Amino acid sequence: MSETLPRAAVGACLDAMPRHAPATRRRGGVIDESAPVQTALVAAAVGILALLVVLPLLAVFTEALRRGVGHYLESFADADTQAAIRLTLMVAGIAVPLNLVFGLAAAWAITKFEFVGKSLLVTLIDVPFSVSPVVSGLVFVLLFGAQGVFGEWLAAHDVQIVFAVPGLVLATVFVTVPFVARELIPLMQEQGTSEEEAALTLGASGLRTFLSVTLPNVKWALLYGVLLCNARAMGEFGAVSVVSGHVRGLTNTMPLHVEILYNEYNFVAAFAVASLLAGLALVTLVAKSILEWRGGDQLERSRRI
Amino acid sequence: MAISSNGHAASEASGTVAIRTEGLAKAFGATAALAGVDLAVEAGELVALLGPSGSGKTTLLRVVAGLEQPTGGRIFFGGEDATFVPVQARRVGFVFQSYALFKHMTVAENIAYGLRVRPRRARPPRDAIRRRVGELLDLVQLAGLERRFPSQLSGGQRQRVALARALAVEPKVLLLDEPFGALDAQVRRDLRRWLRELHDRTGHTTLFVTHDQDEALELADRVAIMHRGRIEQVGTPDEIYDHPATAFVAGFVGDAVRLPAAAEAAGLRVGAHMIPSPVVAANGTRRDDGPAVLFVRPHDLVPVADHVHGIAVEIAAVRRAGSGHRAEVMLGHGLPPVDVVLPAGRTARRGDRIRVAFANLRVFPA
Ligand SMILES: Nc1ncnc2c1ncn2[C@@H]1O[C@H](COP(=O)(O)OP(=O)(O)OP(=O)(O)O)[C@@H](O)[C@H]1O
Ligand SMILES: [Mg+2]
Numbered sequence: 001m002s003e004t005l006p007r008a009a010v011g012a013c014l015d016a017m018p019r020h021a022p023a024t025r026r027r028g029g030v031i032d033e034s035a036p037v038q039t040a041l042v043a044a045a046v047g048i049l050a051l052l053v054v055l056p057l058l059a060v061f062t063e064a065l066r067r068g069v070g071h072y073l074e075s076f077a078d079a080d081t082q083a084a085i086r087l088t089l090m091v092a093g094i095a096v097p098l099n100l101v102f103g104l105a106a107a108w109a110i111t112k113f114e115f116v117g118k119s120l121l122v123t124l125i126d127v128p129f130s131v132s133p134v135v136s137g138l139v140f141v142l143l144f145g146a147q148g149v150f151g152e153w154l155a156a157h158d159v160q161i162v163f164a165v166p167g168l169v170l171a172t173v174f175v176t177v178p179f180v181a182r183e184l185i186p187l188m189q190e191q192g193t194s195e196e197e198a199a200l201t202l203g204a205s206g207l208r209t210f211l212s213v214t215l216p217n218v219k220w221a222l223l224y225g226v227l228l229c230n231a232r233a234m235g236e237f238g239a240v241s242v243v244s245g246h247v248r249g250l251t252n253t254m255p256l257h258v259e260i261l262y263n264e265y266n267f268v269a270a271f272a273v274a275s276l277l278a279g280l281a282l283v284t285l286v287a288k289s290i291l292e293w294r295g296g297d298q299l300e301r302s303r304r305i
Numbered sequence: 306m307a308i309s310s311n312g313h314a315a316s317e318a319s320g321t322v323a324i325r326t327e328g329l330a331k332a333f334g335a336t337a338a339l340a341g342v343d344l345a346v347e348a349g350e351l352v353a354l355l356g357p358s359g360s361g362k363t364t365l366l367r368v369v370a371g372l373e374q375p376t377g378g379r380i381f382f383g384g385e386d387a388t389f390v391p392v393q394a395r396r397v398g399f400v401f402q403s404y405a406l407f408k409h410m411t412v413a414e415n416i417a418y419g420l421r422v423r424p425r426r427a428r429p430p431r432d433a434i435r436r437r438v439g440e441l442l443d444l445v446q447l448a449g450l451e452r453r454f455p456s457q458l459s460g461g462q463r464q465r466v467a468l469a470r471a472l473a474v475e476p477k478v479l480l481l482d483e484p485f486g487a488l489d490a491q492v493r494r495d496l497r498r499w500l501r502e503l504h505d506r507t508g509h510t511t512l513f514v515t516h517d518q519d520e521a522l523e524l525a526d527r528v529a530i531m532h533r534g535r536i537e538q539v540g541t542p543d544e545i546y547d548h549p550a551t552a553f554v555a556g557f558v559g560d561a562v563r564l565p566a567a568a569e570a571a572g573l574r575v576g577a578h579m580i581p582s583p584v585v586a587a588n589g590t591r592r593d594d595g596p597a598v599l600f601v602r603p604h605d606l607v608p609v610a611d612h613v614h615g616i617a618v619e620i621a622a623v624r625r626a627g628s629g630h631r632a633e634v635m636l637g638h639g640l641p642p643v644d645v646v647l648p649a650g651r652t653a654r655r656g657d658r659i660r661v662a663f664a665n666l667r668v669f670p671a
Binding site: 194 | 349370373394395396397398399401405407419423471474
């Protein structure tokens, strides 16, 4: 793998150049003459990115380490902090597999079958992207809260959803629904059904066809979707904040815990937890790049990248 | 042994018919892709399905394969009703127009797939599979390419891998959807000949779809002409070409020009000309009086030397065509021009007047 990365990276660069070159040349006169404008635009982009992305990221780590590594590490000894980390891992650990299965099933159904209400399903998958996460959280409170639609029934049966872990999982699943499905649908649409049909005519069962033909064909896109889904599941604040109830050590996920610590002027601890989330983001970025390199071959063959 | 008729016509030697469809119908919503197809393919036969785009060729092939469920009618494989047999159990070899090779598998893995997915009881041992793959690679002339991925093959090579993969499961019938559709003319011609040889060698019952009539006429034992979800005519290439059964077939096969005509007591009126009844009777089928259509192919009209017989026409244009020349003539005002093949070594000029006679008359009621 260490061997393929640089080569793939170089390949990607070489790949990108000729595609843009002719267009640049065609309008070349204009662009050559306005080199200063070009420089200004690039500088602006880099500047804005530095100001809005790099600087805050650096600030997180600086603040976290302001009173030394000892203090930084000490923050993680706190029981509530550890509980928050465990809870975040657990919620993501439940939400991501659920959405993996749902995303695969939805993409499979949408791209390989004809059925009524198909376009409605496609639209519904996008709802979590278009609705504010806070609203999503509120919906769950309205449904499952004490005064909610199912509130009485739930209370009677001693089931606690809102202000408890099930609520957190529900809210997280809801906001991360689109990631896997959206990644798979265009790819599977592009690939059509003929490979599956070929497998069937060769005698393969439906399950065998799915495992040996469909899945390998979407492997990289699936991993990519899972990665994005996971990043969002761990980082989600809005929806989770509404359904959490902020019970320390019980229903506080990492993002919520950061806010509480910050509001308590416990800056080092707040930024220490925040640095974990920032670290997660960096790891995600690296993993994403690796996936793009490794899976580029497959994704390219399906003409997606 | 008193087992008697189970519906087979006495003349039909049952057992030699590999595929038979009865009133096969398939509707997609309001479109009837198949509107009652009756077709019998004999064992070992190579039959071409020929027809214009949208006539239902692919649909017929998919229904026969079991990839599509018919909305009416029945399918028999070797006398057994296979209408509701699932696709996996039909043992058909299907070659898709786009080949549909498994992108993430090597050539060898692609070919072995159908054997590998068999239930353990029926699965050949590993080296038997390897041997079989080797044999098939030799058969399709791709030995040495077994480790390649489909993306590393040319179109013609992919085509042959698809064929080898379909043959690996020893199918009862081979179904090919425009097997040469995506290839350029030269490769097409080579592969066409190669497929015919392969068929003669292996003897698989084969049904293949094409919309290239040269391909169908050259390659097939019999040709079935499809039109609007129905089969218009089934016959040998000669029968189809020389004796089209319907106006559609006459217009579709060969470079026929369609001319409006009128059948009258005295003969056939075409534009300003009257072809006398005896000539019509001698060269074609006499139709009932009334509006008719006449189909004229380049060799149907021949120049005649004498000044009495035939129709006097003026040459509108002369073109070189292969070894000789072709003249374009008009049989009447407002009618499309028709081609006349000039005898070898003879040419003519625009505006020349010649006399032509019909060597063949294909007339159908309008
Ligand atoms: N899945 C489908 N859904 C709806 N209509 C379809 C479907 N498949 C085929 N049809 C329709 O059925 C008719 C026959 O289609 P078919 O693909 O069998 O034609 P064809 O003879 O193979 O044409 P071509 O030469 O263009 O491949 C067409 O009118 C087509 O639009
Ligand atoms: Mg077709």
